[in-house]
Amino acid sequence: MTLISKTLPTTVVGSYPVVAKKGLFALDPLKHAVETAVADQLEAGIDIISDGQVRGDMVQAFTSRLPGIKGQAVVGKVQPPAKPLTVADTRYALSKHAKVKGILTGPSTLAHALKIETPMYRNREELALDLAQALAVEARYLEAAGVTLVQIDEPIFSTGAADLAAGRQAVNAIVSSLRIPTCLHVCGDLASVIDEVLKVNVAILDFEFAVSPGNLEVLSARDLRGRSVGYGCVDSSSSAVESVETIVRRIETGIEVFGARAMLVDPDCGLRMQSRETASGKLKNMVAAAGELRPEYT
Template identity: 50%
Template sequence: MKPFIPDIILPTTVVGSYPSQPKRTLKSLFDPMHSAVAEAVFLQKKAGITVISDGQVRGDMIGVFASRLPGIRGSDVIGRVMPSDQAITIKDTAYAARQHPYVKAIITGPSTLAYGLRLKTPQYRNKDELIPDIAASLAVEARGLAKTGAVMLQIDEPILSTGAADIDIAKKAIATIAKSVSIPVCLHACGNIAHIIDDLLAMPINILDFEGCVNPENLASFSGKDLKDRYIGYGIVDSSSPVLESADDVRQRLWSGIDILGPERILPDPDCGLRMHTPESAYAKLTRLTGVVAEVRQELGERVENL
């Protein structure tokens, strides 16, 4: 299969979030967080990341979307959830796309969003009834994000590995969003996914992104699976710890992934977002990632030349 980004083997990416670093500038008078977005974009580019994000600096993954969807107040669902009449994250994604040719747009998954809220209305008897309306509302945002120039849309569904959410309802909700856009759709699933790997591979997605450091058994669960033409986002840098792992450890993880998945379909990245890290730790993690990937790219090229 062809590399996800033409002529780039092992294109690096991020799961999304980056430490927020607001600064006082002229633009901050109108948008206090613009400088943080600009800094996150700049540092991802400086670190050599192939497919960057907007940094997701404006808040947590639940609040950013819940605060803008009619029918939700705070963490409470108080009425029928409807699409926002204003863009939620499109402005920041569009900014990133003007600074860099390869950007991923990101939305919180409908199931994860639903399970982060409290039902305070008779409109919904349970979370399962809420999820389709959230999906329909997020599909509107997704269509706007797809027009920014982003090369993929990532849906974050950390709830799926916990077993709390119904996987079939989640699949239908993801399909609602996926069919609303023409760009490739990525599903990021946190935690141990080995027990639901077949369900995830049945999702209507082009890319499946998983944690390979904290949950190394995830990689083995792909062995022998028919991945068809799917790409795999593979976490080879631990985002749960501020400790910078050695280049040898990261390299060993990457080669293990190449042995099972092949180099053409892998998008190496951190396990998860880096929002809770210090700016120094986050940048060190990204440069360790890109440094190791550059070395492995060279080794792969040398192997091809020696055939």
């Protein structure tokens, strides 16, 4: 699968610090945050950018506008959104850069963040399947807008809280509705869940390796069936900006397991909780590290 004609292409998991515009005349204060997130990614040299995911947390950004959900509660049958949820910001990113990923919070993660207050659903697994159908509509909107790939975030998968067979079925329902490549992002320690996670029908598997280096050993013993790996090599949870040399060493360790041509280079997770200066510094050093290694493997 070729997303971009470059070895070790760089990308982001998604979120970026929110830099809102202040003042009485800021009709859409988060528009400035989107513009800042996109501009900072481009300045850093990221190959496949996001819109920054600045309009709320990863749950509320989707659930607040899905019919059947009120606040944090499911009160009726979950339906697809009446209009696109993330496409406007994604289109802005596409106006500035040709390669943009659309990002969805996964159906199981959403289902576990909500209270079920309707007899419509007996359990979260049933809810996740209807959420998947709603998210599939948004995924098709993103595909029509021109994104390079759609990423589905399922952090719940590594916690042991979700039914992974049902979660896989829900993710696959989204994937099967698309023609463009898809990516599954799961953060955390994969040791107890990797066999189920690998059954998801995505083209790219995105995991964290900076904070969870044990994931390298876990993945090295598995057959990825020719799929690409989103290789988290920057610690998203730390405010320290790793040196280029540190990131180079982490990427080299990944190359020994996966090979350079199978890897996309990105942070472990979103950078929303860091300062703008920290997030920008991490991205710039990550791009520099990939650039330092690229000639050796091209």
